[in-house]
Amino acid sequence: MYQKVRLPRSVLRWLAAAALIAISSAAAARQPHYYRFGVLPLQSPTMLAGMFLPLTDALQQALHRPVQFVTAPNFAAFMRRVRRREYDIIYLNPLLYTRARRWGYHVIVKVAGEPFAGILVVRRDSPIRALGGETLPPGLRIGFPDPNAYAATIMTRQYMEARGIHVNRDLKVKYFGSQDSALMAVYYGMVNMAGTWMPSLRSMPQRVQQALRVIAQTPPQPQMPIAVRDDMPAREAGRIRNLLTHLTMTSSGRAVLRHLGFKRGFVVAHNNEYDGVKP
Amino acid sequence: MSVIEIVHKHASAEPRAPRLSFFRTLRFRLVLSVALVHAVLMGTFVWSAVDKQSEAIRADLYSRAHSLITLMAVASTNALLAEDLGSLAEVTARVKRQPDVTEGEIVDVRGDVLASTNLHQVGHRLLEPLVGATAQGRNRLRLHEQIRVAGQRIGTVLLDMSTRHLQAELTATRDEGLLFILLALVVGSIAAWVLSLLITRNLYTLMAAVHKIGGGNLGVRVDLHARDEVGLLGGAFNAMVESLQRISEQVRSEHEKRTDAERLACVGELSASIAHEIRNPLSAVINSVKLLDRSNLPVTDRAQAIAILNTESLRLQRILNDFLDFARIRESRLVEDDVCALIEEVAGLIRQHPQAASVRVEVQCDASRCRTRHDPDQLRQVIWNLMLNSVQAMPEGGELHVRATPAGRVVKFSFTDNGCGIPDSLLDKIVRPFVTGRKHGTGLGLSIAQRILMQHGTSLSIVSHVNVGTEVSFELGAA
Numbered sequence: 001m002y003q004k005v006r007l008p009r010s011v012l013r014w015l016a017a018a019a020l021i022a023i024s025s026a027a028a029a030r031q032p033h034y035y036r037f038g039v040l041p042l043q044s045p046t047m048l049a050g051m052f053l054p055l056t057d058a059l060q061q062a063l064h065r066p067v068q069f070v071t072a073p074n075f076a077a078f079m080r081r082v083r084r085r086e087y088d089i090i091y092l093n094p095l096l097y098t099r100a101r102r103w104g105y106h107v108i109v110k111v112a113g114e115p116f117a118g119i120l121v122v123r124r125d126s127p128i129r130a131l132g133g134e135t136l137p138p139g140l141r142i143g144f145p146d147p148n149a150y151a152a153t154i155m156t157r158q159y160m161e162a163r164g165i166h167v168n169r170d171l172k173v174k175y176f177g178s179q180d181s182a183l184m185a186v187y188y189g190m191v192n193m194a195g196t197w198m199p200s201l202r203s204m205p206q207r208v209q210q211a212l213r214v215i216a217q218t219p220p221q222p223q224m225p226i227a228v229r230d231d232m233p234a235r236e237a238g239r240i241r242n243l244l245t246h247l248t249m250t251s252s253g254r255a256v257l258r259h260l261g262f263k264r265g266f267v268v269a270h271n272n273e274y275d276g277v278k279p
Numbered sequence: 280m281s282v283i284e285i286v287h288k289h290a291s292a293e294p295r296a297p298r299l300s301f302f303r304t305l306r307f308r309l310v311l312s313v314a315l316v317h318a319v320l321m322g323t324f325v326w327s328a329v330d331k332q333s334e335a336i337r338a339d340l341y342s343r344a345h346s347l348i349t350l351m352a353v354a355s356t357n358a359l360l361a362e363d364l365g366s367l368a369e370v371t372a373r374v375k376r377q378p379d380v381t382e383g384e385i386v387d388v389r390g391d392v393l394a395s396t397n398l399h400q401v402g403h404r405l406l407e408p409l410v411g412a413t414a415q416g417r418n419r420l421r422l423h424e425q426i427r428v429a430g431q432r433i434g435t436v437l438l439d440m441s442t443r444h445l446q447a448e449l450t451a452t453r454d455e456g457l458l459f460i461l462l463a464l465v466v467g468s469i470a471a472w473v474l475s476l477l478i479t480r481n482l483y484t485l486m487a488a489v490h491k492i493g494g495g496n497l498g499v500r501v502d503l504h505a506r507d508e509v510g511l512l513g514g515a516f517n518a519m520v521e522s523l524q525r526i527s528e529q530v531r532s533e534h535e536k537r538t539d540a541e542r543l544a545c546v547g548e549l550s551a552s553i554a555h556e557i558r559n560p561l562s563a564v565i566n567s568v569k570l571l572d573r574s575n576l577p578v579t580d581r582a583q584a585i586a587i588l589n590t591e592s593l594r595l596q597r598i599l600n601d602f603l604d605f606a607r608i609r610e611s612r613l614v615e616d617d618v619c620a621l622i623e624e625v626a627g628l629i630r631q632h633p634q635a636a637s638v639r640v641e642v643q644c645d646a647s648r649c650r651t652r653h654d655p656d657q658l659r660q661v662i663w664n665l666m667l668n669s670v671q672a673m674p675e676g677g678e679l680h681v682r683a684t685p686a687g688r689v690v691k692f693s694f695t696d697n698g699c700g701i702p703d704s705l706l707d708k709i710v711r712p713f714v715t716g717r718k719h720g721t722g723l724g725l726s727i728a729q730r731i732l733m734q735h736g737t738s739l740s741i742v743s744h745v746n747v748g749t750e751v752s753f754e755l756g757a758a
Contacts, residue, residue, distance in 0.1 A: 048360070053428060
């Protein structure tokens with residue numbers, strides 16, 4: 001018989017962080033064979049992988065080098081890795097991009113077409129029809145993906161504050177880590193309302209979409225950017241930009257976009273477009 | 280009377296059954312056959328069961344390993360995508376707690392170890408490419424499972440499981456199997472032994488009875504209670520012995536009748552022979568007496584008649600003495616003694632016989648090896664008669680070789696001369712009384728020798744060629 005040894009979770013996390021540092025330093029020491037494509041954990045990792053893996057596959061073929069899709073357990077972890085410049089390419093929200101710029105990333109494209117706006121959704125059978133401080137029942141529960149989710153959390157909170165709803169005072173706030181978790185929380189009645197954005201709603205199963213209703217949409221902001229680290233050769237960055245902006249022109253590119261849920265693809269973007277984005 | 284009682288009663292008088300080597304007995308062969316068949320069958324069945332059980336144990340480990348690595352892959356997919364090292368470490372820590380797991384690793388698509396049960400491995404890049412395959416080394420089972428999302432590999436899960444417990448279980452299962460086979464062999468042997476006892480017990484009874492019959496005891500019966508083939512054989516055996524006894528009694532009766540008839544015939548023949556032998560000298564005596572009764576008989580004729588009277592009366596006396604010797608042969612009194620001294624003694628006497636003046640008598644005998652059971656007086660008579668016959672067969676002289684030669688469990692005696700030989704017409708009846716090839720012989724010397732030797736359990740053997748010689752021989756049991 002042997003005694004089972006359980007490591008405390010804190011020790012595991014400490015070890016994990018140490019391991020990550022070791023991995024990063026080891027990776028930095030070697031010739032980078034892989035480009036690491038970091039995606040903000042807007043949804044569950046598997047769902048994000050389903051969306052972005054066809055894109056990374058297309059990037060591999062264009063760059064003739066492997067591209068690794070990665071995300072993070074949460075927004076904070078993602079941004080810590082961005083700060084440590086662990087990713088070569090990043091996809092994140094406009095607000096977080098303004099912080100990423102400070103750590104050496106610059107935008108090359110943004111999602112085309114659909115305005116970047118947050119939405120508030122309730123169950124279709126919910127009595128809540130519109131937003132107004134006096135109309136909301138007391139003790140209402142609202143779910144967000146992450147405190148740093150720009151459209152889903154920050155923009156929707158700003159939208160509600162502008163309408164006299166003091167979110168922290170009038171509502172019970174709960175964070176679920178990802179967009180689809182917040183949407184599933186509404187679907188299952190764990191919260192009465194959720195802040196999210198349209199691409200996430202469209203990526204949900206049909207029955208979930210049909211069971212939910214959008215009751216408000218925030219004013220638009222610059223779309224979700226894709227940025228590259230400043231040490232990436234300009235020619236490679238150009239190839240990536242070229243690939244992304246021409247996805248709509250080929251059937252394989254359109255297939256990639258279908259997985260992403262961005263029907264109109266990407267357009268070229270510049271840093272100054274995000275100058276006005278403020279928390 | 281039971282057979283066992285019969286065996287005890289006649290044990291000392293009748294020949295014992297020959298002792299068989301145990302390995303040649305029917306019982307041993309039956310035990311061996313049944314035990315072997317039992318062992319082979321049980322061995323086959325047990326080994327098959329052990330094989331299946333071993334396969335099941337092996338399959339269980341493989342199944343458990345595959346289930347575990349699949350669960351590991353599923354559990355680590357999201358954390359791997361998110362590079363959530365804490366969650367991955369939790370997965371490997373939980374996996375490590377599973378029985379037989381020696382190592383578990385989660386590797387990303389680049390080959391970097393993100394989590395491992397061996398903390399020193401975390402952060403290193405694997406040098407060997409990981410492919411989804413199962414490999415088995417010494418006491419370990421190594422499995423790889425690719426983690427795929429949307430058809431693309433995002434990482435690999437590696438699981439090392441120890442097969443020591445498996446090997447121990449397999450060994451224990453094999454040992455149990457061998458134990459079962461051994462047990463089956465022992466049980467089978469015991470069962471076969473009991474079975475063979477039941478079967479061969481009656482055969483041994485029959486065999487003992489057969490040996491008693493071989494010893495001449497036809498009163499033997501077997502008492503078998505078996506209702507099987509052996510029981511039937513016992514019944515048939517008893518019927519056969521009864522029939523044999525009846526026939527034997529009939530044969531004995533017929534033999535006695537025939538013996539009586541032969542004896543009467545022999546008496547008649549003997550009487551005729553005696554009458555024939557004494558008729559001629561008696562006629563000569565009667566005629567000589569008639570001549571002497573004449574008053575005018577010349578002196579020369581009278582003297583001749585008296586000479587004839589003396590000669591023929593002496594001949595009559597010799598005939599009657601020999602006949603009395605033949606008729607009064609007593610029972611033999613056997614003792615162990617050296618025959619060489621006896622032969623030399625008789626040879627010494629025969630050399631002094633008037634008829635042996637020109638005969639060279641040679642004796643060959645090894646005194647240390649020629650001791651027999653015999654009646655010394657009677658054997659002396661036999662040797663004398665045979666030597667005298669040989670001497671009388673060589674009136675012109677010759678050689679007589681007397682030999683006593685040990686030959687296995689007997690001593691062979693031979694008397695060889697180079698005399699006139701015996702005609703073929705007389706050879707087969709030369710030992711009968713009053714049969715002789717010599718003009719003045721009584722024909723009783725060989726008859727007396729033959730009778731004495733028959734009392735010693737042997738007989739004369741004669742080989743003769745006319746004008747070449749004769750060899751007379753016999754054997755006596757060595758002491």
